[in-house]
Amino acid sequence: MAKYQLTVNGQRKEVNADPTTPLLWVLREDLKMTGTKYGCGVSACGACTVHVDGVATRSCMLPISLLDDRAVTTIEAMANDRIGRTVQDAWVEKDVVQCGYCQSGQIMTAVALLKETPRPTDTEIEQSMGGNICRCATYVRIREAIQLASQRLK
Amino acid sequence: MFTATRRKRDQEITRRSFLRASATATGGLLVSLYCERVRAQEGASGPQGPPKINYPPDAFVEIQPDGKIVIQVNRLEFGQGVQTALPLVLADEMDAKWEDVVSQLAPAADIYKDPVFGIQMVGGSGSIAHSFRQYRELGAKTRAMLITAAAKNWNVSSETLRTEPSVVIGPGGKRATYAELAKAASTTPVSTNVRLKNPSEFRYIGKRTPRLDSRAKCDGSLKFGLDFDRPGTLTAVVAHPPVFGAKVKSFNDDEAKRVEGVREIFQIPLPRGTGVAIVADKFWTAKQARDRLKIDWDTSEVVKEDSTALWAKYKELSGTKGLSALARGNEAAIDKIARASRLGAEFEFPYLAHAPMEPLNTTIRFDGDRAEAWAGSQFQTFDQMAIAQTLGLKPEEVTFHTEMAGGGFGRRAVPDSHVQREAAEIAKKLRGTTVKLIWTREDDIRGGFYRPMFLHRVEVGVGADGLPAAWRHVVVGQSIVADTPFAAMMMKGGIDPTVAEGITDTQYNLANFNVYVHQPKVNVPVLWWRSVGNTHTAYVMETLIEELAERAKMDPIAYRRKLLKPEAKKLRAALDLLEAKSAPWRQTLPKGHAVGYALHECFDTAVGCAVDVSIVNKRPKVHRATIAVHCGLAVNPLTVESQFQAGVGFGLSQLMAKGAITLKDGNVEQRNFHEFVPPYIMDAPVSVDVHIVPSTDAPTGCGEPPVPVISPAVANALSKITNKRYRSLPLVEV
Numbered sequence: 001m002a003k004y005q006l007t008v009n010g011q012r013k014e015v016n017a018d019p020t021t022p023l024l025w026v027l028r029e030d031l032k033m034t035g036t037k038y039g040c041g042v043s044a045c046g047a048c049t050v051h052v053d054g055v056a057t058r059s060c061m062l063p064i065s066l067l068d069d070r071a072v073t074t075i076e077a078m079a080n081d082r083i084g085r086t087v088q089d090a091w092v093e094k095d096v097v098q099c100g101y102c103q104s105g106q107i108m109t110a111v112a113l114l115k116e117t118p119r120p121t122d123t124e125i126e127q128s129m130g131g132n133i134c135r136c137a138t139y140v141r142i143r144e145a146i147q148l149a150s151q152r153l154k
Numbered sequence: 155m156f157t158a159t160r161r162k163r164d165q166e167i168t169r170r171s172f173l174r175a176s177a178t179a180t181g182g183l184l185v186s187l188y189c190e191r192v193r194a195q196e197g198a199s200g201p202q203g204p205p206k207i208n209y210p211p212d213a214f215v216e217i218q219p220d221g222k223i224v225i226q227v228n229r230l231e232f233g234q235g236v237q238t239a240l241p242l243v244l245a246d247e248m249d250a251k252w253e254d255v256v257s258q259l260a261p262a263a264d265i266y267k268d269p270v271f272g273i274q275m276v277g278g279s280g281s282i283a284h285s286f287r288q289y290r291e292l293g294a295k296t297r298a299m300l301i302t303a304a305a306k307n308w309n310v311s312s313e314t315l316r317t318e319p320s321v322v323i324g325p326g327g328k329r330a331t332y333a334e335l336a337k338a339a340s341t342t343p344v345s346t347n348v349r350l351k352n353p354s355e356f357r358y359i360g361k362r363t364p365r366l367d368s369r370a371k372c373d374g375s376l377k378f379g380l381d382f383d384r385p386g387t388l389t390a391v392v393a394h395p396p397v398f399g400a401k402v403k404s405f406n407d408d409e410a411k412r413v414e415g416v417r418e419i420f421q422i423p424l425p426r427g428t429g430v431a432i433v434a435d436k437f438w439t440a441k442q443a444r445d446r447l448k449i450d451w452d453t454s455e456v457v458k459e460d461s462t463a464l465w466a467k468y469k470e471l472s473g474t475k476g477l478s479a480l481a482r483g484n485e486a487a488i489d490k491i492a493r494a495s496r497l498g499a500e501f502e503f504p505y506l507a508h509a510p511m512e513p514l515n516t517t518i519r520f521d522g523d524r525a526e527a528w529a530g531s532q533f534q535t536f537d538q539m540a541i542a543q544t545l546g547l548k549p550e551e552v553t554f555h556t557e558m559a560g561g562g563f564g565r566r567a568v569p570d571s572h573v574q575r576e577a578a579e580i581a582k583k584l585r586g587t588t589v590k591l592i593w594t595r596e597d598d599i600r601g602g603f604y605r606p607m608f609l610h611r612v613e614v615g616v617g618a619d620g621l622p623a624a625w626r627h628v629v630v631g632q633s634i635v636a637d638t639p640f641a642a643m644m645m646k647g648g649i650d651p652t653v654a655e656g657i658t659d660t661q662y663n664l665a666n667f668n669v670y671v672h673q674p675k676v677n678v679p680v681l682w683w684r685s686v687g688n689t690h691t692a693y694v695m696e697t698l699i700e701e702l703a704e705r706a707k708m709d710p711i712a713y714r715r716k717l718l719k720p721e722a723k724k725l726r727a728a729l730d731l732l733e734a735k736s737a738p739w740r741q742t743l744p745k746g747h748a749v750g751y752a753l754h755e756c757f758d759t760a761v762g763c764a765v766d767v768s769i770v771n772k773r774p775k776v777h778r779a780t781i782a783v784h785c786g787l788a789v790n791p792l793t794v795e796s797q798f799q800a801g802v803g804f805g806l807s808q809l810m811a812k813g814a815i816t817l818k819d820g821n822v823e824q825r826n827f828h829e830f831v832p833p834y835i836m837d838a839p840v841s842v843d844v845h846i847v848p849s850t851d852a853p854t855g856c857g858e859p860p861v862p863v864i865s866p867a868v869a870n871a872l873s874k875i876t877n878k879r880y881r882s883l884p885l886v887e888v
Contacts, residue, residue, distance in 0.1 A: 001414055017438075018414065018415075018438065018439070018442070020438075020442070021436075021438045022438065025436065025437055025438045028381075028437075029389075029436045029437060029438075030436075032383060033374075034374070034377065034381035034383070035373070035374015035375065036374070037378075037380075037511075037512070037560070038380065038437075038513065039511050039512075039513070039595065039827075040595040040826050040827045041594060041595055041596075041826070042595070042826050042827070042828060044826060044827035044828050045511070045595075045827050047511060074374070075373065075374035076373070076374050076375075078373065078374075079373055088369075088372045088373060091368070091372045092364070092368045092369055092372055095364050095365055095368060095792055095796060096368075096372075097233075097365065097367070097368050097371040097372065098233030098234070098235070098561075098796065098797075098800055099232050099233030099510070099511065099512070099559065099560045099561040099562075100233070100367065100371030100372075100376060100558075100560070101378060101510075101511040101512045101560025101561060102511045102560075103371050103372060104374050107372060122840070125835075126835055126836045129835045130834055130835055130836055131834070132834070132835070133511065133827060133832055133833075133834060134511070134800075134803075134835075135509060135510055135511045135561045135563070135804070135832055136233045136511075136561060136800050136803075136804065137800045137801070137802075137803025137804045137806075137833055137838050138796070138799075138800045138803075139800070139803055139833075139835045139838040139839075140799045140800070140803075140838070140839065140840075140841060140842050141796070141799065141800075142835065143835070143840070
């Protein structure tokens with residue numbers, strides 16, 4: 001066990017954790033922020049996606065000891081982010097979710113895409129979203145919601 | 155999920171249901187629907203004797219003083235949209251303002267049992283089909299009580315009153331809100347006879363209504379079962395047998411115990427074999443400890459299955475007739491048809507994992523004389539019973555909360571409740587502590603309860619008119635319902651109807667039609683996987699039909715129309731709509747693209763599918779899918795559309811190159827999503843347009859019917875491009 005200082009959604013936090021503990025479980029269990037989901041633990045499904053210094057990152061394989069002082073942003077902060085809120089609104093308007101379990105990760109990946117590429121092509125959407133599994137397969141509406149958010153952000 | 159749906163409905167049991175009203179602690183109205191206990195033949199849990207009702211305080215409708223109308227949903231919500239649809243139905247008849255409605259998932263209780271199945275469950279695409287009328291009546295009766303209360307207050311006759319959303323309107327512009335009337339309504343007798351609306355009077359039913367749970371699922375605030383947290387909750391993982399049914403011979407936990415935060419490590423019995431439970435402060439701690447356990451497994455008493463050997467065995471079995479599931483016409487007719495006019499085909503379907511995104515989990519706190527449990531369950535009745543049994547309690551001593559679930563597709567409807575039994579074994583040892591059992595993704599992928607593997611051998615004799623003149627069909631695969639509480643109700647003459655459903659009830663007019671099944675016992679637990687038998691039977695039927703059409707040089711739509719029985723009204727309507735709606739793009743297919751079709755009815759819902767496919771990077775690319783569906787009255791057309799748009803993506807799981815579960819020497823060869831790969835965005839159709847046949851017939855399900863049609867439609871399109879037949883799934887190569 002060791003003490004770690006981290007910045008999550010702009011707030012300084014301190015946790016006492018095993019150095020190998022993935023950021024995902026620090027968020028979920030130590031910080032009680034359960035919006036970030038466990039889906040596979042091997043970076044294969046994207047349910048655990050957060051932003052680390054703005055980059056979409058799989059938190060299930062990032063040990064807390066390797067986070068250093070990089071800033072972590074989670075789904076819980078998206079309502080207060082201009083692009084995040086726009087993406088969430090588009091998701092609601094397009095009635096994207098079904099079971100909804102993967103959608104935190106989908107939205108975090110989509111927000112990272114739109115921050116980098118405000119007007120993504122269909123291919124860019126496929127490439128960026130290509131590591132996130134939605135087992136309900138709501139992909140048609142995910143595409144539509146990203147396009148809608150992109151239009152709104154113009 | 156169950157083929158029994160239609161059969162059950164045929165023998166629909168008359169029962170009385172009645173409402174009871176009472177005041178809430180805060181002065182609101184609480185309306186409960188009390189159903190008599192389902193009669194003996196309906197319950198899967200055996201004879202239940204005379205009605206004996208144990209009413210919990212929960213109700214279906216609660217009007218709170220602030221005007222909120224809380225509606226209990228007697229089902230699990232796991233994506234299918236019932237958490238929105240059933241309140242919508244009730245609110246329509248109640249004439250409640252939609253914005254006032256709050257939807258809640260009901261806990262396990264007798265009153266929340268499925269009115270047809272007799273247990274509390276989600277399956278068989280029955281949520282709307284079975285509870286539509288129930289929720290309408292609940293709404294209408296609640297409205298009648300509010301009107302009666304207003305009539306009494308104003309000293310006028312009820313007939314002079316009407317309602318607008320959440321308001322009763324009286325003569326001379328008198329108005330009273332439902333919240334104002336709630337307390338008085340709670341003392342009025344419940345109407346036994348109410349008039350239900352004509353479809354033309356519906357305010358919400360039939361209108362595209364957004365889901366109620368969208369925002370909370372988009373901002374991370376919605377709590378799934380796995381997100382359950384309460385101070386002091388510990389986390390458990392279990393080391394499961396590497397081979398199904400194996401037992402722990404001995405284990406060494408010296409290293410595991412040294413992981414900081416580990417509380418307890420102990421052996422537990424499982425429904426199949428034994429395992430070792432690790433309880434710790436946190437998940438990561440428990441998992442680290444599990445990785446350090448050294449377990450010596452005893453596999454001497456279990457069969458070590460092997461996929462290659464199973465295929466050989468199935469192939470051999472398919473050469474013999476087996477049990478007759480259907481015998482129509484002359485069995486020997488096919489042998490009299492010239493070889494050149496016969497089409498022989500063999501199909502292979504592997505085991506498939508459900509792999510819902512939220513890994514399986516259950517939280518239990520056991521306090522000696524009672525217990526509390528939290529789980530996303532498709533089978534609340536069984537899961538509650540299993541926990542009670544494990545803990546030596548009565549079911550009613552276990553408060554069972556239905557948690558929102560991250561998918562399921564059948565995986566949370568397990569007759570032996572093995573996850574809940576595991577969790578209860580652990581809770582039993584940690585009396586007084588809340589323990590959350592988590593299955594890792596590896597536990598899930600390797601944990602069994604798969605769609606069974608199936609082998610089909612089919613021989614079709616083609617007549618001079620190009621239509622089938624004889625059809626002999628042998629299906630080999632494990633029974634799902636044998637050895638479960640459903641066996642007594644569902645097995646007929648030793649045959650599990652789910653094995654050949656979709657063939658035996660085909661609505662094509664097949665002459666000299668004979669279907670046989672073999673149901674080998676295999677040491678691999680199997681389960682219903684969204685659309686159950688239709689996952690493989692529709693594939694066989696619809697690829698063969700398209701091949702026969704091609705052989706007859708007929709248009710595949712015209713061929714199907716010619717072959718359908720006259721009474722196949724829903725399928726005909728779906729096919730007509732499909733033809734019309736897909737016509738514009740079918741005429742202008744780009745070079746290298748092809749169209750494929752499929753048509754299938756299951757769970758009383760008929761679906762037609764046309765796809766525009768090309769080959770990109772050696773994989774099928776579905777540029778477009780057009781769906782035509784006949785599901786009776788579409789209660790929430792937006793949900794119907796969503797279920798189909800996404801459900802076809804789920805169905806494509808079957809075609810994924812790494813879309814199979816295989817076994818070698820008793821071990822499941824896949825571990826996680828890198829080895830059992832579900833469709834990602836690039837594997838799913840780019841666009842799906844859904845068209846609903848207008849209808850006021852009784853609504854039928856939309857959860858499962860999207861799944862069967864997509865794979866055969868895509869395979870049919872691929873065959874047109876490559877001239878190859880795709881009879882062995884998954885599609886490793888195109």
